[in-house]
Amino acid sequence: MSSTATPLDYTSHPGDLVTPGVSLPFSLVNLDAHTHAEQEVNSTIKIQDLRDAIPARCFKPSYLLSLWYLFRDLMLAATVMTAAFIYIPHIKIPLARCIAWAMYGYFEGLIMTGIWVCQSASRTELIKQY
Amino acid sequence: MAFSPSRLLNDTVGFILHSSLLTPYFSWKSTHRRHHIYANNLAKDHNYVPPQRSEYARSLLFDVHRLEELTEDSPVVTFLRIITQQVFGFPWYLATNITASSGSLNRPKSTKLLGNSHFLPSSSLFRPEEAHLVLLSDLGLGLAALALWYASTRIGFSTVALLYLQPYTWVNHWIVAITYLHHTHPRLPKFEPEAWTFLKGAMATVDRDFGWIGKYLFHNIIEFHVIHHLFS
Numbered sequence: 001m002s003s004t005a006t007p008l009d010y011t012s013h014p015g016d017l018v019t020p021g022v023s024l025p026f027s028l029v030n031l032d033a034h035t036h037a038e039q040e041v042n043s044t045i046k047i048q049d050l051r052d053a054i055p056a057r058c059f060k061p062s063y064l065l066s067l068w069y070l071f072r073d074l075m076l077a078a079t080v081m082t083a084a085f086i087y088i089p090h091i092k093i094p095l096a097r098c099i100a101w102a103m104y105g106y107f108e109g110l111i112m113t114g115i116w117v118c119q120s121a122s123r124t125e126l127i128k129q130y
Numbered sequence: 131m132a133f134s135p136s137r138l139l140n141d142t143v144g145f146i147l148h149s150s151l152l153t154p155y156f157s158w159k160s161t162h163r164r165h166h167i168y169a170n171n172l173a174k175d176h177n178y179v180p181p182q183r184s185e186y187a188r189s190l191l192f193d194v195h196r197l198e199e200l201t202e203d204s205p206v207v208t209f210l211r212i213i214t215q216q217v218f219g220f221p222w223y224l225a226t227n228i229t230a231s232s233g234s235l236n237r238p239k240s241t242k243l244l245g246n247s248h249f250l251p252s253s254s255l256f257r258p259e260e261a262h263l264v265l266l267s268d269l270g271l272g273l274a275a276l277a278l279w280y281a282s283t284r285i286g287f288s289t290v291a292l293l294y295l296q297p298y299t300w301v302n303h304w305i306v307a308i309t310y311l312h313h314t315h316p317r318l319p320k321f322e323p324e325a326w327t328f329l330k331g332a333m334a335t336v337d338r339d340f341g342w343i344g345k346y347l348f349h350n351i352i353e354f355h356v357i358h359h360l361f362s
Contacts, residue, residue, distance in 0.1 A: 010137075010159075010163060013361075014163075014166045014167040014328060015328040015329065015332075017167055018167055018168065018328055046329075047328070047329060047360065047361075050360060051360075051361060063135070063136075063139075069349065070143065070147075073347075081293055084292075084293060085285075085289070085293060089289075101292050101296070102296075104292075104296075104297075105292070105296035105297050105299075105300055106300060108293075108296075108297035108300070109296070109297040109298075109299070109300020109301055109303070109304065110300070110304070110343060110347050110348075111297075111347060112151060112297050112298070112300070112301045113300070113301045113304040113305065113308075113347070113348060114347045114348055114349060115147055115151065116147070116148065116151050116153070116301055116305065117348055117349050117351050118143075118147065118349060
């Protein structure tokens with residue numbers, strides 16, 4: 001059961017909060033035809049090993065970079081929205097106006113999704129990997 | 131380990147931006163946290179927990195042995211399902227916790243309207259200690275809705291619908307498409323609780339390539355989902 005009595009822990013790594021469900025030795029539970037080597041690897045590699053393989057700088061978020069991306073996305077969204085608001089209603093041909101609104105919707109949707117993503121879901125590694 | 135090193139800044143920025151995109155911030159943060167803890171665990175995960183074959187067949191009133199034959203070639207049905215899933219999927223999830231396992235609930239499953247939603251403090255998803263967070267999220271949504279209503283009194287409802295609701299529907303589509311494809315692949319396992327570990331669950335997500343949109347507009351979330359699950 002997920003933590004019932006205490007508030008949700010937002011700082012610990014999720015892997016440290018739960019124990020594996022398996023109570024039998026790994027090889028008895030895993031019934032697919034994995035090779036023995038894979039089973040060895042699977043049961044001995046820990047998250048910390050994976051983390052150690054990545055340079056430490058990749059785990060440090062940067063205020064400047066993150067805020068810049070956010071600012072960039074917000075400016076983009078606002079610009080596109082304002083442009084659509086001002087210019088599209090002036091298009092005379094209904095079909096072209098319709099298509100313009102549809103294209104606006106699509107592009108603004110992409111930018112807004114980027115903003116949505118820019119939240120705590122936007123991890124350091126993602127930004128740094130640029 | 132996120133947007134910035136400051137938790138307060140993260141929550142503030144997140145709260146404002148998510149609410150303006152009509153997503154309840156703290157409620158979603160809580161369930162999303164639990165999704166990460168129990169990713170791909172069939173009994174506990176919050177998202178995209180598939181029904182067992184026999185369950186699925188029963189829900190369609192077919193005998194399970196005929197399931198393959200009856201559903202294998204129905205492009206129209208598949209297409210309609212995709213449209214429904216993409217247009218309504220995210221609000222549907224927020225309102226009814228669809229595709230979640232029963233182990234994701236903290237209280238018994240409710241039969242009341244919105245009883246399993248992200249919006250009510252009494253929802254089966256949340257513990258009593260989280261009630262104030264849910265209310266805060268709802269406040270954020272309320273303010274956003276108020277702003278939209280006010281805008282529609284100034285520039286007309288149809289303009290607001292075209293300017294905001296249209297991209298908003300696209301955002302819902304992308305959220306569902308991205309997360310659905312991150313957690314679903316014919317060759318990827320979902321684990322029974324006895325066989326599940328955090329590491330196996332995290333490794334059973336999939337990264338996909340989304341070209342320059344993925345890189346420049348979506349901040350690379352599509353291309354790095356396994357890492358996202360492993361390290362946060």
